Amino acid sequence: LRMELVELHDHPEYINACCNILNNEWKRSHAARFHSLSKSSSNLPASLVLIKRQDGRENQVIGHAKLCRVLHDDKACFVESVIVTPEERGKGFGKLVMKLTEDYARMKGFTRCYLSTHDKEQFYRAIGYVVCPPVCGISGTMDHMERFLRLFDGKANESSPQ
Numbered sequence: 001l002r003m004e005l006v007e008l009h010d011h012p013e014y015i016n017a018c019c020n021i022l023n024n025e026w027k028r029s030h031a032a033r034f035h036s037l038s039k040s041s042s043n044l045p046a047s048l049v050l051i052k053r054q055d056g057r058e059n060q061v062i063g064h065a066k067l068c069r070v071l072h073d074d075k076a077c078f079v080e081s082v083i084v085t086p087e088e089r090g091k092g093f094g095k096l097v098m099k100l101t102e103d104y105a106r107m108k109g110f111t112r113c114y115l116s117t118h119d120k121e122q123f124y125r126a127i128g129y130v131v132c133p134p135v136c137g138i139s140g141t142m143d144h145m146e147r148f149l150r151l152f153d154g155k156a157n158e159s160s161p162q
Contacts, residue, residue, distance in 0.1 A: 001052065001053070001054050002052075002053040002054075003050060003052060003053070003093075003096060004050075004051045004053060005047050005048050005049065005097070005100035005101070005103075005104065006048070006051055006098040007042060007046055007047070007049075008037060008040040008046070008048070008050060009040040009041055009042065009046070009047070010045035011051075011131045012038075012051065012076060014049050014051070014061050015037050015038065015140050016034075017061035018033075018037055018047065018049060018061060018064050019033040019034050019037060021063075021064060021083055021085055022037075022064060022081060022083060023085075025083055026081075030139075040066075043069040043142065044067060044068055044077070044108075045066055045067065045069075046063060046064045046066065046067045046104075046134055047065075047066050047081075048063055048064065048066070048067060048097075048100070048101055048104060049061055049063070049094065050062050050063030050064065050065075050084070050096065050097050050100070052088075052137045056153070060086060061085075062093060062098075062106055063080070063082075063083060063084045063085070063088070063093055063094070063097040064081060064083050064090045064097075064103040065080075065081065065082045065083075065097050065098070066079070066080045066081040066082075067078055067079055067101060067105060067108075068080065069105065070112075070114060070123070070135055073112075073135070074109075075109070075110055075111045075112060076110060076111070076112040076113070076114060077105050077108070077112070077113055077114070078113075078115065078135075079098075079105075079113050079114070079115045080115065080116070082094070082097060082098065082115070083103075084097060091150050094123060095127055098127055101113075109119060114132070114135050115129065
């Protein structure tokens with residue numbers, strides 16, 4: 001068993017599986033989702049896909065995250081559309097998707113990651129994210145949680161939640 005995070009634009013064979021996984025959680029037409037995912041690029045936004053590889057079995061898409069830029073901050077990125085397939089939840093794959101996405105962000109030169117959540121705040125707090133003031137992201141101003149990537153400052157931002 002081997003887990004790997006790949007860029008969707010380098011593996012278009014996974015686009016339909018990603019459409020299905022995302023649409024099962026957040027309803028949208030297949031065509032709209034396909035169009036959005038097809039914009040994945042190493043210049044961002046980048047759709048990142050967690051692949052489960054097992055000897056003698058077909059590779060399986062079990063997770064996804066999308067990395068976008070933050071307006072007016074070249075060192076910050078925004079993580080969205082983080083998901084693990086229902087049958088693979090509770091096995092640590094959500095943490096793995098986030099760790100590998102953060103590693104990818106560091107590789108791209110980012111020092112801060114932002115995200116927004118309505119119902120998974122406890123999960124993100126458990127992996128080191130903290131509430132921060134709103135940022136102006138690609139899709140507008142929203143309330144976000146922030147984590148300073150450990151590679152650059154050694155620990156999560158410890159400011160009090162707002």
